[in-house]
Amino acid sequence: MAMDSGEIERLIKEAFPDAKVTIEDLAGDGDHYAAHVISEAFKGKSRVQQHQMVYKALQGRMGNQLHALALQTGVPA
């Protein structure tokens, strides 16, 4: 039950090619990460929608292989 940060970044970038993604490993166990995702695709979307878009990009791993992902999303300044 774990993922490596490279895979998380790859999946997010696949769904959001323009995204700026920074991933932080919170616990070193492959299960608890923080991710900061900046993309044009979030424009006009509520926070919940933005996070749901990222969870969709992770193709069902969220809550399964990946136990915790502290998410911060936004649009380019």
Add this chain to the structure above:
Amino acid sequence: MSDNPAFEQIKKDVAENDVVLFMKGSPAFPQCGFSATVVQVLNHVGVKFKGVNVLESMELRQGVKEFSNWPTIPQLYVKGEFVGGCDIIREMFQTGELQTLLKEKGVDAAA
């Protein structure tokens, strides 16, 4: 939406209570750091809420994720509307958006 039996229970809870927190454990004994964080925020804001322990039933634990199309627990509902999980509630609390939302929805918060 699939006719998951847990949906009836969820719909009832969110309809009958202004603020509902589906969490792991109970408000007095949260069994997950993220659930505990949201309980602390709600207590700090001083709003009355119903805590629902999803660990009591696998059906409820999976059902609430389907119901809101949100993959993790905890999940906060205000006046029947899904507001967010731990990250969003903490961010909204820090920016004051949570307090504004509660006021707009006519939920009295002591703070």
